[in-house]
Amino acid sequence: MKTAILSASLVLLSSVALAQGPAVSITQAVESYNGGNFQRAALLFYEVKQTDGNAANRAQAEYYLGQSLFRLGMYQSALAYFNAAFVAGPAHPYYLKGAEGLIKVAEALRDDTLIPSQINKYYNAQEFAGMDPMALSRINFYVGLLLYRQEKYGESMAFLGAVDENSPVFAKALFLQGVIHIRLGVRAAAARDEAGSQREYEQAIALFERIIDLSGRQKQKALAAIARYDNIVRIWQLCTLNLARAYYGKGDYQKAVQFYERIPRFSQDWADALFEVGWAHFMRKDFGKALGALHTLHSPHFGEMFVPESWMLKATIYFHVCLYEEAEENLKFFDETYAKMIPVLRELTEKGLPNEAFSSLLLKDKLDEADPMSRVPAMVRRYILENPRVENFRHFLRSLDAEGRAIAEASEWKGSRLAEELAGIVTVQRNLLEKTAGGFVKANLISVAQTIQGFSNHAKLIALEITPAKRELVKAGVSIKAEERGRLAPRPRVVDETYNYWPFRGEYWEDELGYYEYTVRQACLKTEK
């Protein structure tokens, strides 16, 4: 349809262009485009853009040069021309088309930062009102996402709220609004605004429920929703997790546990759910189940996962049940595993390495020994690589490399100014990507070091609490050794005969992961809390 419109609109324009007698007429370029020869079309549009005396032809050629490159899968190159049309402002006849093109490129390159940022910079609500509502919804979503990342929650909500209900990104927009409400709930709770916090969590819950309702909670309707909305299956799972978080935030730990337990075992979010349900059980004083959840998280299935807080939680639980030796052991494990990473991470992030030096951690599969990133502890590297944005970076890099090769191999463009210009665009972008990826890694390493430092301080506080608690035991004339202070609690009750009870003796059976439960010695003195 687009090509048909193009043909019709160019009938008049081409005659004007020919009358002015450029080296290449726009008609030729259009014919190549309509004939599917996008390499040739790009070359011709480029010539028209450079040489045509008619401004309208040049503007049109600029946009369709972008389109031709997009059709060739040269997204970065296309971006340059869509962007030129867009930043020229409403005076450019392809201003809105340029904006739509930018969003298409952003999705193809999985860029949710740079392009949305550019669109946001030149966002013109009045002009954008004339845009196709579906395209505008995408723009609003990406700008909303960008503003959310910048923690401008109010503005972000305004953009997200403007996403059309029929847009494929509608569910994503609702989800992001729910997440923002959770953030605001946390913020309100920190400011001791209990009512405000509850309100935010309730709004978040309503939004997540609304997204799950898009499935109709039936298979047939869910299949229709899957066809209609982008990435909705993943969003549903994230909604379940975030419902649990919202209920946790509200203080309804029982309900939080219910939602955490709905996260399928072995799924992408299971580790997060296990750790967080550990906290929910802890808040309910169900220490056996809290330790059980952490037992799965620390099992070989998850390998050496970066979960420093889980060891803090474990130590805190042991402290609460007066098993001081066990608490100390966990603090020691934390110290030996995590706290010792701090000097390495600090050294790497504080010695003034340029951002590009950090990019190899993301972009290279194998690191040379000479590479400073090879010193990043394996656990931290894995943690950073698990970030969903990493795959976006890698995708972007692969895409740029492929584009660079395609430009060099394009037979029609050999020795042309177009090829030279596009190669330059790709090289500049690749360098920028390395810098951005490096910046991302550096920020993560700094954040990891700060996180560990925070927990390390927390560990010291627990250790400080243990000493007077032990002193109290001595004063009371009872043994410090927990095994001499109380009895082991009996094994958990088997709900009914359709449940199996297995004792755990150090063997991890895959099917048992997620079903562990501890019983601990009742080691607290009656006066102890």
Next chain:
Amino acid sequence: MKITRIPIAILCAALLSAPAFAQSVNERVHVLQKRDYSVKNKFEIGIFGGLTVGDVFTQQFAHTLTLDYHINEALAVEALWMSSKLPFANGTRVAGSGQAEYKDDKNFRWGETYTGAYHQVKSDAQLSPSNADLVMLSNYIGVAVQFSPIYGKWSLFNWGLGHADIYLTAGAGVASTDYRKANGNWVDTGTYFVGSFGGGFRIFLARWLALRLDLRDYTFAARVETPPQGSGGGTVETKIRNSLYLMFGVCLLFGGEAPVEIWSPY
């Protein structure tokens, strides 16, 4: 109870993870999980094929059809029909007195044979085993109670997990019996009360499918009448016979509690 384990790979994994897990004397770790293969209130239809084992002189093939109802996870009642020959198909009756004798009966059987011991006794010692020792079950119909207190799981080199239960069974029924004479004719020795006991295990392949290996002993009184010959009177031999059947079966399970599956869009 994990009754059978070949957990080499898992054990390796457990050993590798030793620093992360060291169980203290002040805690115990338990696993409490919904049984993957619950049979409570389920019906089970099985078809078995097998043969007698352990009989000195005879061996025969048989099939069994079973219908079980699992009252709970450990207890089931079972109705079964075991057959070594087509019921009510006897070939041509040979005229004579005493117990009915048939010729051309062989075509109705799933297969039977005398063992090497039988032939050895016949050829080396010039003796013939007692006819009562040759009596076999031809069709059995009965009921049994099954008790399966042991449910286990096993792992084979970490390729996957299997689940099984082990059961004991005891029952009673009636069976038609017969034996083959040296001339190939079959003598119907009558229908008797039969007691059975045995055991086996059931390997679950899916919630609706299981394989079973079943070893069951059928005890019955074999009564063989020898008609009068010449001036001599007839004789009656009675023996308590045990036929031990080893059967392999495929079973379909249905009904019972539907697995708890919260609808999930994942």
